[in-house]
Amino acid sequence: MHPALYRGTILNKPSPLKSNRESTTILQFILPAVIVLSIFVFIPIFQTILMSFQQWSLSASSKSHPFAGFKNYIAVFGLSQFKTMGYATISYTVLCVFGKMILGLFVALLLNKKFVGRSVVRGLMLIPWAMPSVVVCNVFLIALDPNYGILSGMITKLPFVKGPFQVFNGTTSAFAAVTIIGIWKNFPFISLMLLAALGGIPQDYYDAASIDGAGRFRQFLYITWPQIKPIWNTLLTLQVLWTVKEFELIYLITKGGPDSATGVIGIDIYLNAFRFYKVGMACAEGVLLLVFCLIFSIIYFQNQNKEGAL
Amino acid sequence: MKRFLSLILAFSLLSMTVSAWGKKGSSSRVKKINLVWYQWFDAETQKNELTPIITEFEKTHPNVHIELAAISSETYWDRLALDIASGVEGDIITLDTGAGMYGYYSQREGGAFLPLDKYIKGKVLEDGTSLEKDVYLINSVKIDGRIVGLPYIMFSAPMTAYSKSKLKAAGLTPADLSTWDSYYNAAKKLTVDTNKDGTPDVYGWGHPTFVETLSRWWHMHWLWTAGGGIFPKEQGPYTPDRLIFNSPENIKAVEFMKKMYHDTAPQGTKTVTDIHAMFANGSVATCQAAVWTIANFKSMMTPDQYENDLGFAPFPAYSADKKPVLVSWGNPVAISTNCKHPDEAFEFIAYLHSKYAQKLAMRRAAPTNKLVYADYAKIYPKQAAFIQSCQNFEMRSVPDIKQWNQFDHILQESISSALLGTRSVKDALDWGQNEMIKALKN
Numbered sequence: 051m052h053p054a055l056y057r058g059t060i061l062n063k064p065s066p067l068k069s070n071r072e073s074t075t076i077l078q079f080i081l082p083a084v085i086v087l088s089i090f091v092f093i094p095i096f097q098t099i100l101m102s103f104q105q106w107s108l109s110a111s112s113k114s115h116p117f118a119g120f121k122n123y124i125a126v127f128g129l130s131q132f133k134t135m136g137y138a139t140i141s142y143t144v145l146c147v148f149g150k151m152i153l154g155l156f157v158a159l160l161l162n163k164k165f166v167g168r169s170v171v172r173g174l175m176l177i178p179w180a181m182p183s184v185v186v187c188n189v190f191l192i193a194l195d196p197n198y199g200i201l202s203g204m205i206t207k208l209p210f211v212k213g214p215f216q217v218f219n220g221t222t223s224a225f226a227a228v229t230i231i232g233i234w235k236n237f238p239f240i241s242l243m244l245l246a247a248l249g250g251i252p253q254d255y256y257d258a259a260s261i262d263g264a265g266r267f268r269q270f271l272y273i274t275w276p277q278i279k280p281i282w283n284t285l286l287t288l289q290v291l292w293t294v295k296e297f298e299l300i301y302l303i304t305k306g307g308p309d310s311a312t313g314v315i316g317i318d319i320y321l322n323a324f325r326f327y328k329v330g331m332a333c334a335e336g337v338l339l340l341v342f343c344l345i346f347s348i349i350y351f352q353n354q355n356k357e358g359a360l
Numbered sequence: 361m362k363r364f365l366s367l368i369l370a371f372s373l374l375s376m377t378v379s380a381w382g383k384k385g386s387s388s389r390v391k392k393i394n395l396v397w398y399q400w401f402d403a404e405t406q407k408n409e410l411t412p413i414i415t416e417f418e419k420t421h422p423n424v425h426i427e428l429a430a431i432s433s434e435t436y437w438d439r440l441a442l443d444i445a446s447g448v449e450g451d452i453i454t455l456d457t458g459a460g461m462y463g464y465y466s467q468r469e470g471g472a473f474l475p476l477d478k479y480i481k482g483k484v485l486e487d488g489t490s491l492e493k494d495v496y497l498i499n500s501v502k503i504d505g506r507i508v509g510l511p512y513i514m515f516s517a518p519m520t521a522y523s524k525s526k527l528k529a530a531g532l533t534p535a536d537l538s539t540w541d542s543y544y545n546a547a548k549k550l551t552v553d554t555n556k557d558g559t560p561d562v563y564g565w566g567h568p569t570f571v572e573t574l575s576r577w578w579h580m581h582w583l584w585t586a587g588g589g590i591f592p593k594e595q596g597p598y599t600p601d602r603l604i605f606n607s608p609e610n611i612k613a614v615e616f617m618k619k620m621y622h623d624t625a626p627q628g629t630k631t632v633t634d635i636h637a638m639f640a641n642g643s644v645a646t647c648q649a650a651v652w653t654i655a656n657f658k659s660m661m662t663p664d665q666y667e668n669d670l671g672f673a674p675f676p677a678y679s680a681d682k683k684p685v686l687v688s689w690g691n692p693v694a695i696s697t698n699c700k701h702p703d704e705a706f707e708f709i710a711y712l713h714s715k716y717a718q719k720l721a722m723r724r725a726a727p728t729n730k731l732v733y734a735d736y737a738k739i740y741p742k743q744a745a746f747i748q749s750c751q752n753f754e755m756r757s758v759p760d761i762k763q764w765n766q767f768d769h770i771l772q773e774s775i776s777s778a779l780l781g782t783r784s785v786k787d788a789l790d791w792g793q794n795e796m797i798k799a800l801k802n
Contacts, residue, residue, distance in 0.1 A: 108441050108442070108444075108445045108467060125802075130794070130795065130798070195628055196626075196627045196628040197559065197626045197627065197628065197638075197643075203559075206558070206559070213558075214558070214559055214627055216627050216628050218628060218629050219627070219628060219629070219780045219781065219782070220782065221782055304629075305570065305572065307570075307629075307773065307776060307777075308629075308776065308777055308780050308782045309773075309777050309782045309783060310773075311782075321769065324438040324441075324442075325438070325765050325766075325769060326763075326765055326766050326769075327441055327463075327765070
């Protein structure tokens with residue numbers, strides 16, 4: 051580096067003129083992003099928060115939306131299905147994320163091995179993830195139909211199944227089915243990301259460990275896991291944030307039923323806003339979801355920082 | 361001076377030419393009035409019914425263009441509510457007397473739809489149709505004593521559709537479908553497992569278990585026929601203390617439906633389309649159908665099956681002394697209060713009631729113009745017979761309340777829970793009653 055440049059950037063304090071020019075340049079770079087984010091993210095979020103404190107109903111003729119304090123939030127907590135909704139949302143998120151992560155890791159480890167046709171299998175693995183949700187849901191709805199579904203027909207023939215297999219009729223079975231479909235639809239994304247991380251681990255590490263007598267489990271524990279952990283943690287956070295607001299997959303399969311067993315918060319937001327026109331209440335639910343996501347992200351990043359410091 | 365005068369003359373001539381050209385230009389470039397028509401009808405209806413009507417109308421009204429806003433039936437009501445709230449709805453709006461019309465009307469201060477009384481008064485179309493005298497249901501579209509829509513088409517439901525050959529093979533006649541008890545026995549007989557694999561190949565009855573937004577067509581007649589409903593005879597005032605959703609009559613009705621569903625119907629969550637497709641392909645022997653489903657059956661069945669095997673019987677009576685109570689409703693067309701050209705919009709919705717337009721609409725619904733009924737039986741005999749048969753019975757509409765969408769959801773959830781067995785019938789209806797009370801109070 052040129053000595054003068056070195057002095058100017060590191061050793062010496064930047065001149066006010068240069069500092070201003072740099073600030074302008076930085077501003078020019080970030081301004082488009084700030085404008086786009088403001089229009090499509092910050093302003094809508096602010097508007098949603100504002101509406102959650104207003105009396106906002108599409109079926110009310112009044113154009114004014116008076117301040118309602120915490121009335122919408124109290125109404126959300128007072129919903130008869132609030133407990134079921136909370137339970138369904140948390141259970142679905144925990145089970146679905148757990149399933150996706152474990153299955154994703156398992157498949158990634160399998161596909162990281164060398165075998166004939168590996169690239170074909172890797173490509174095929176992506177099909178569920180690449181398919182539109184509408185297609186996936188319809189495929190499962192048809193395959194699991196108790197009257198003409200191929201899957202339910204096969205399951206009905208099992209010796210321990212009595213009568214036609216009606217997975218979407220029971221509360222527990224319907225919940226289990228949407229969770230499994232959610233896992234099946236999204237695990238390839240986890241596998242893909244983890245495969246990329248696994249591909250970056252030098253083979254020398256494993257060779258050295260083998261010489262030292264480490265078995266496959268120990269190799270995984272002491273080489274693979276520490277190497278993929280940062281990606282794993284990021285994926286985990288993203289998956290929790292994506293899964294907790296799941297709507298389309300569940301709505302397309304069960305519409306939140308039967309008996310609200312699969313009625314996660316995303317479905318209730320939709321119903322309140324677009325079917326019952328209780329926009330204020332829907333916004334309050336949206337804000338609660340946002341707060342949950344924020345708290346989760348903050349805790350996660352704090353833990354990440356602590357781990358980084360250690 | 362001469363030069364000055366000639367300059368003035370030239371200037372005057374130029375001004376006259378410019379102004380004359382301007383006038384000519386403005387008259388030849390008159391901007392066409394564009395009226396957007398909100399409707400949810402399927403592509404076939406748009407092609408065979410709505411577009412020809414618009415074309416004919418535009419021939420006599422060259423300054424008006426009717427733009428069809430093709431909105432899917434699944435999203436129509438959500439879109440309409442949002443658009444009215446945002447003030448961007450179409451000029452002409454198709455409504456449904458059984459889908460909470462009052463709710464949409466009350467979204468705007470003073471009403472979202474224009475009162476039409478002054479337009480209708482004394483209005484006679486070129487073909488002699490008097491809007492005041494010759495249109496059915498004209499008084500069913502009144503809000504606060506004012507007519508806010510013209511009923512374009514009307515529907516009646518249901519009749520029991522059956523396969524003639526399947527009934528004959530089981531040794532049954534349409535009379536066996538005339539009461540609930542005899543219908544149950546007939547449906548049991550019609551449920552056949554030919555290959556003995558434990559799953560019937562033909563079901564005696566088909567009933568949709570998922571009818572969100574459509575519960576008024578597919579559940580209510582069972583409740584009404586048994587003597588129940590949501591409010592007594594669905595008449596106001598619509599207050600929580602008048603709700604009868606968990607009445608013994610409703611419990612009896614849903615218990616019966618559950619028995620029928622469990623013993624004779626295809627299981628699982630089924631939509632109306634699923635059931636009608638199964639009826640058309642022969643895996644369901646009987647089901648309830650509305651007048652517009654006849655057109656759907658025609659497109660799903662072979663010509664021979666449609667002509668010779670499709671039969672209709674009246675909806676079964678609860679008992680000898682309790683006759684069927686059916687559902688009726690209309691699709692009125694209203695004019696938005698935001699419409700900038702209400703006179704032209706009214707001309708168009710009036711034209712929808714002309715004999716020409718009404719004959720085109722007969723394919724899937726009953727016309728509202730009384731003057732075309734003589735032709736109905738000639739053009740669409742099955743539809744005409746269907747409507748005629750329905751008219752022998754009492755017909756009701758669901759309550760037109762602001763909270764109808766919530767009621768529809770509750771109705772769907774509770775009856776579906778009872779049929780699928782996730783709740784007992786009593787628990788399901790008690791839950792429904794409580795939810796309806798909450799909806800009315802909030």
